[in-house]
Amino acid sequence: MYRYDEFDFQFVRERAEQFRGQVARRLAGELTEEEFKPLRLMNGLYLQLHSYMLRIAIPYGTLSARQLRKLGDIARRYDRGYGHFTTRQNLQLHWSQLPDVPDILLELADVEMNCIQTSGNNVRNISADPFAGAAAGELEDPRVLCEILRQWSTLHPEFSFLPRKFKICVIGTEEDRAALLIHDIAIKIIRNEKGETGYRVYVGGGLGRTPYLAEEIGAFIDKHDILSFLEATMRVYNEAGRRDNIHKARVKILVHQIGIPEMRRRVEEEFSEIRKQGTLEVPVHEMVRIAAYFAPPAFEKLADECPSYEQHLRENHDFAQWAKTNVHPHKMPGYAIVTISLKPIGKTPGDCSSEQMEGLADAMDALGQQEVRVTHEQNLVLPHMRKADLYALWQKLVPLELATPNCGLVTDIIACPGLDYCDLANARSIPIAQAIAKRFSDLDRQHDLGELKIKISGCINACGHHHVGHIGILGVDRKGVENYQILLGGSGAEDATLGEILGPGFDQQGIVDAVENVIGTYTTLRQNGERFLDTYRRVGPHPFKERLYAR
């Protein structure tokens, strides 16, 4: 993975010390809250319901064991012993105290991490496929471009005060495990007819109160032109995006106001201007240098069949159940990708205790794992496991409560922090996720239902991605009471679609029954191994609506 050079270390430490000075001035009364707020937000520090919340960037969702252990240590010493992995592949600490934050930032700098641009109207943490470097069929590791973009966009003078926040995502496979098209700019690594790899660029995705999927703006951008093309796109947005209304300021609004053909025309005009100057080409040697940081580990030459693994699968039912959903094919024979569920039944989706972080870091060291990935579905991934080591891994995960066998199933629910923590929320998300998971806790029933993605947000801002859930749930405030709307038919995968609201909302108990009701409709109507989403797409909302709202 990418390692800080001397300049990076110096810059991040200076930034922490700068913040220490700002905090001291705030506490001494030399800065007002109005003056201080933008400064703390530039370091990812929000004021939430109960306390300050620190959002720590995890670039493209990749962590080393050392970093994970440090996060656990920081959560224990400075916070309340846990953190929350988010749908943007970041980690949030919910209980920060203002005087501690400069020290936390310095400790993060020691392990090459920071909180820069985890808030504000700038380019946020760039997300990527959590299976990067491990997935079969991947053209190139998307994190190489992510890192180039991270360096380019960090403190970019032109793009530090955009009309609104800006989210970028990169993937390198046909399968989409990163919710590509809900980003402001989405980049897919593709190959042209000449066999060259380049980038297909989409623009204008986003959820919130006006959800859109990104649309194609560049069919094939040459690799060395990508910064020029992105700079052109962002310049058009920066100049023409609305700044008078926060709800209309994202690039998706501009794209849909002027239309994608006009957006494309403006971007191409700007792109050709930038290209003429030729100053933004990514030098080949720099690409090669950064790519070297993401070189895959030295894979052993193994047979794909692994007799000891097969034997454990036969002999241990619990292990076999876990492997069924949490172990995925790897590009190399004899290897596998493992998803570690952060969705134990009845617990908070995405929460991870200090003991779990440290225990997993120990397991990674013991099994020679260099990296763990954070997924937008709020789980963790070990990308390069030898099949022969899977049983040993599982045995280490079980006592850590990290071996819940539910990836992709109905209890693998995304939920934002909601009204339990968040200042913006209108309703709680986590208790709904917990109640649904308990209702469907029977593993045979979960397997019978197959892939089913439930995503829950506690307000219209949609951090819980409810628009792209097969079943989405949106919490609203209805005359002071929490109320939950149900959406069906969304997908954040390669078959991306936005879900549609089915009808009137439900109270806290009613929404769990409503979810069970629509799942019941699915089991009645499904044909030939259809997933919930397939059945919904075939029959449409009416059968679901009729049964759910039947008097």
Added chain:
Amino acid sequence: MPQVLTANRLKAGEVAYWNRSAGWVDTLAEAEIMAPADAEAALTAAAEWVRKGEVVAPYLFDVRTDNGVIVPVKVREAIRAAGPSVRTDVGKQARNVSL
């Protein structure tokens, strides 16, 4: 409807409530219940506490009393007063004090 003045402490970020005789207190049980006119005056006066760096983001919220217990009208304020409903081991509720 009666109201309570609340804010977050500048340093710890912790939720605090106003009581004219005790100042900024940690629990809703200790908060002062005010008639709307008094509450507005208290909110205006809170600007001085913000200026002094004691608290940030003060505002008023509606409450009713139930057998002498202060009950916020909105779930949001009940959660701020206690802590996350899904983690009763953290927040004010974990300190085993009267909320």
